[in-house]
Amino acid sequence: MSIYPIILTQSRFLHRDQLHYPFEERGLQFGDGIYEVIRIYQGNYYLLEEHVDRLFRSAEAIKLKLPYTKTELKELLVELMSRNNMSTDGKVYLQATRGSAPRDHIFPKDVLPNIYAYVQDLPRNIDSLKNGVKTITQRDERWENCYIKSLNLLPNVLAKQTAKENGCYEAILHKNGTVTECSSSNVYMVKDGKIYTHPATNHILHGCVRMAIEKFANDLSIPFIEEAFSVEDIGLADELFLSSSTSEITPITQVDHTEVNNGKPGNITRQIQTAYEKDANIHSAIEA
Numbered sequence: 001m002s003i004y005p006i007i008l009t010q011s012r013f014l015h016r017d018q019l020h021y022p023f024e025e026r027g028l029q030f031g032d033g034i035y036e037v038i039r040i041y042q043g044n045y046y047l048l049e050e051h052v053d054r055l056f057r058s059a060e061a062i063k064l065k066l067p068y069t070k071t072e073l074k075e076l077l078v079e080l081m082s083r084n085n086m087s088t089d090g091k092v093y094l095q096a097t098r099g100s101a102p103r104d105h106i107f108p109k110d111v112l113p114n115i116y117a118y119v120q121d122l123p124r125n126i127d128s129l130k131n132g133v134k135t136i137t138q139r140d141e142r143w144e145n146c147y148i149k150s151l152n153l154l155p156n157v158l159a160k161q162t163a164k165e166n167g168c169y170e171a172i173l174h175k176n177g178t179v180t181e182c183s184s185s186n187v188y189m190v191k192d193g194k195i196y197t198h199p200a201t202n203h204i205l206h207g208c209v210r211m212a213i214e215k216f217a218n219d220l221s222i223p224f225i226e227e228a229f230s231v232e233d234i235g236l237a238d239e240l241f242l243s244s245s246t247s248e249i250t251p252i253t254q255v256d257h258t259e260v261n262n263g264k265p266g267n268i269t270r271q272i273q274t275a276y277e278k279d280a281n282i283h284s285a286i287e288a
């Protein structure tokens with residue numbers, strides 16, 4: 001996955017080799033910052049508006065003042081792609097921290113945020129989209145403010161690593177048996193023709209793809225019910241799927257060694273995948 005050479009820092013474009021990070025940087029020392037990952041298809045951002053809105057919501061939640069308007073940031077991100085002549089499928093990673101200052105828990109005064117963004121290639125994962133993925137359930141050990149897309153990802157990293165060590169793609173997280181989301185995606189259960197997912201509270205990240213799925217479901221007249229389900233309910237699910245900017249809509253075919261829908265992606269999952277591909281103006285992964 002190659003990273004393109006030109007990166008955005010604050011409001012300037014640099015070659016990535018020119019970026020040097022100081023020792024005392026609040027993102028590095030405290031995880032005191034926020035981030036976004038936005039999907040790119042054929043050199044076009046997908047759901048850009050939604051991601052920029054969420055970045056500003058996260059910034060407000062941690063009392064970080066971004067040095068742009070939303071419009072200015074969108075223009076800079078578009079320029080980042082054009083300066084790199086990017087026309088492939090990929091993603092942009094953008095992070096904003098509270099800046100460089102002598103290490104102290106208290107916010108530093110008169111320090112500007114450190115911001116950088118870079119674009120890189122990311123081909124679609126056709127095999128997972130077509131055939132689905134395996135998952136395991138794990139306790140959700142995260143904090144109470146998961147709606148903030150914060151740089152503090154240690155519980156997510158540990159959960160994902162455990163999934164990987166168990167031959168799985170994702171960890172389905174639960175708080176006392178109530179499913180919240182996955183380590184880096186939202187999760188949905190299909191039962192009796194309806195889609196269930198955890199309400200958009202502080203216990204989950206409000207996924208941009210999740211927002212799009214709600215609209216697709218409405219367009220398809222599939223009830224989209226924001227009601228939490230339990231680990232036990234999973235055993236009775238007709239279908240399960242997950243969503244994120246990098247995983248799109250990925251069918252889940254196994255949870256904790258038990259197959260879902262006989263290990264095959266289900267019909268409603270397929271309809272949502274197709275709606276996503278139409279909306280993003282991309283080819284069908286299933287027919288690929």
Ligand SMILES: Cc1ncc(COP(=O)(O)O)c(C=O)c1O
Pocket residue numbers: 037156181182183184185186204205206207208209210243244245246
């Ligand atoms: C914990 C978590 N939940 C959900 C998502 C999905 O969010 P989005 O659809 O905006 O990519 C992500 C994406 O990184 C995530 O990290």
